[in-house]
Amino acid sequence: MAEITAAPGRRARLRARTLDDLGLATRHLLVEEGVHAVTISAVAATVGMSAPALYRYVDNRDGLLKLASAAVARDLAATLLDARRRVPDDPLVQTLTLCRTFRSWALDHRREFGLLFADASVPSELRAGGQGEPAAEALAWAFEEIVLRLWAASRFRVPADEDLATPLRESLEPYRERLTASARAARLDLGEIPLGATYTLLHYWTRVYGLISMEISGHLDHALADAGPLFEALLTELEVQVTGP
Amino acid sequence: MAEITAAPGRRARLRARTLDDLGLATRHLLVEEGVHAVTISAVAATVGMSAPALYRYVDNRDGLLKLASAAVARDLAATLLDARRRVPDDPLVQTLTLCRTFRSWALDHRREFGLLFADASVPSELRAGGQGEPAAEALAWAFEEIVLRLWAASRFRVPADEDLATPLRESLEPYRERLTASARAARLDLGEIPLGATYTLLHYWTRVYGLISMEISGHLDHALADAGPLFEALLTELEVQVTGP
DNA sequence: CTAACACTGCTTACGGCGTTCACGAACTGT
DNA sequence: ACAGTTCGTGAACGCCGTAAGCAGTGTTAG
Numbered sequence: 001m002a003e004i005t006a007a008p009g010r011r012a013r014l015r016a017r018t019l020d021d022l023g024l025a026t027r028h029l030l031v032e033e034g035v036h037a038v039t040i041s042a043v044a045a046t047v048g049m050s051a052p053a054l055y056r057y058v059d060n061r062d063g064l065l066k067l068a069s070a071a072v073a074r075d076l077a078a079t080l081l082d083a084r085r086r087v088p089d090d091p092l093v094q095t096l097t098l099c100r101t102f103r104s105w106a107l108d109h110r111r112e113f114g115l116l117f118a119d120a121s122v123p124s125e126l127r128a129g130g131q132g133e134p135a136a137e138a139l140a141w142a143f144e145e146i147v148l149r150l151w152a153a154s155r156f157r158v159p160a161d162e163d164l165a166t167p168l169r170e171s172l173e174p175y176r177e178r179l180t181a182s183a184r185a186a187r188l189d190l191g192e193i194p195l196g197a198t199y200t201l202l203h204y205w206t207r208v209y210g211l212i213s214m215e216i217s218g219h220l221d222h223a224l225a226d227a228g229p230l231f232e233a234l235l236t237e238l239e240v241q242v243t244g245p
Numbered sequence: 246m247a248e249i250t251a252a253p254g255r256r257a258r259l260r261a262r263t264l265d266d267l268g269l270a271t272r273h274l275l276v277e278e279g280v281h282a283v284t285i286s287a288v289a290a291t292v293g294m295s296a297p298a299l300y301r302y303v304d305n306r307d308g309l310l311k312l313a314s315a316a317v318a319r320d321l322a323a324t325l326l327d328a329r330r331r332v333p334d335d336p337l338v339q340t341l342t343l344c345r346t347f348r349s350w351a352l353d354h355r356r357e358f359g360l361l362f363a364d365a366s367v368p369s370e371l372r373a374g375g376q377g378e379p380a381a382e383a384l385a386w387a388f389e390e391i392v393l394r395l396w397a398a399s400r401f402r403v404p405a406d407e408d409l410a411t412p413l414r415e416s417l418e419p420y421r422e423r424l425t426a427s428a429r430a431a432r433l434d435l436g437e438i439p440l441g442a443t444y445t446l447l448h449y450w451t452r453v454y455g456l457i458s459m460e461i462s463g464h465l466d467h468a469l470a471d472a473g474p475l476f477e478a479l480l481t482e483l484e485v486q487v488t489g490p
Numbered sequence: 491c492t493a494a495c496a497c498t499g500c501t502t503a504c505g506g507c508g509t510t511c512a513c514g515a516a517c518t519g520t
Numbered sequence: 521a522c523a524g525t526t527c528g529t530g531a532a533c534g535c536c537g538t539a540a541g542c543a544g545t546g547t548t549a550g
Contacts, residue, residue: 210455229413
């Protein structure tokens, strides 16, 4: 039920509008009052329908969250793309911009951030991208893509293969393949990506993402009033890694 | 209501037993079926009472989670203390042990981990320690304490004050004071803790905690089948930092 | 020892929520 | 104009959290 593929037409457009409205209303409730306030009846009331009517559009309550989630993911993607477009076509600048933009977005959209990345309530079911790609993966790829570009452009220093412990090398191998595939799909020609580069990528991604998510979830509150400077220190480290000491 | 301070006696002991049972039942449901399965009636059924009877022991559904949360926090604390006790009295060894133990515990107790640290559903209300200290803070302090001890013992290299950007220095200052106070409370005499040491502390704590929480919430799945080697690489880095290159 | 009290658990009851269903209204293509 | 699809409604069910009143049973003061 729900999700009927309709031929394009006036009716289909109306349906799409309603779906948008539902996503919007859901998101509004989510932002203003939290996930617990996202209830079928509340959303229905917001868009001016009766509760059961929503079932023409979504399968259940989680469907609403999925809807909002997709909208939020689009919003985040647009924000990141936009920030990147406003900035010189330099991979380093773009990398730093991406990180900073992601952090500000997260700080300005804490509950949406929770919905997309954190919430354990509906785990791994909420998909954002078209092909069923979780938002977190799409975001990771945005980071990976620009850092790979950065690496391709500057060939910054990365650990040599033999400096990586054997189990680490083995666990990175599939990751390198996935990166190579993604890069090819994005028409990025990088030749052979060294394992050290994938390690460095993961290193910074885990730190960037980890720091932001800790900040959002309040796990840094006991130490810092503002995690901004710590985040900037991280970016500086990244910059030094790329431009050399 | 609930939480009546009773004089010690047979009845009080019975009450304590029931509270334990409730925590246990809650935890069982949480682990086996997820947070959503933790419902007043389900817990009541598990312990063989009628649902309203639970209100003699907790204020509401969240009270159950609080109960379980406290039990889980005790369990984690015991696990960590125990692991530390089984290991030589060397700060470096103990630090590494603490980190590894925390990670294994988290992997073995994903839902409990979510309850203690992640869940946005009942945020910042669940307190674990006696004085209303969130579990995350207690855990952070466990890490901080041993690393401070490690620093005191080996005075490993940390960034000089002037190598830290000014805003970072300023944002670390209150943290240093809090650490100094905590250290004093724990009868750890360290003299003046340099800002660089607090930075290094925060650096590794964010990486350790960030990595584990990313692994648990599945945000590394797209890259690694097993984050173990990456985690070990992090610990190696910490070790190198301490013992020197 | 017994009378008053505190504690515990039960039944009953209410309101809110998610969800299903059967019905009618409105729109669509022919 | 008609048959079929789509959309929205009100009624209804079951589950859940929670409140209130009632009835036993341990506890304690006289």
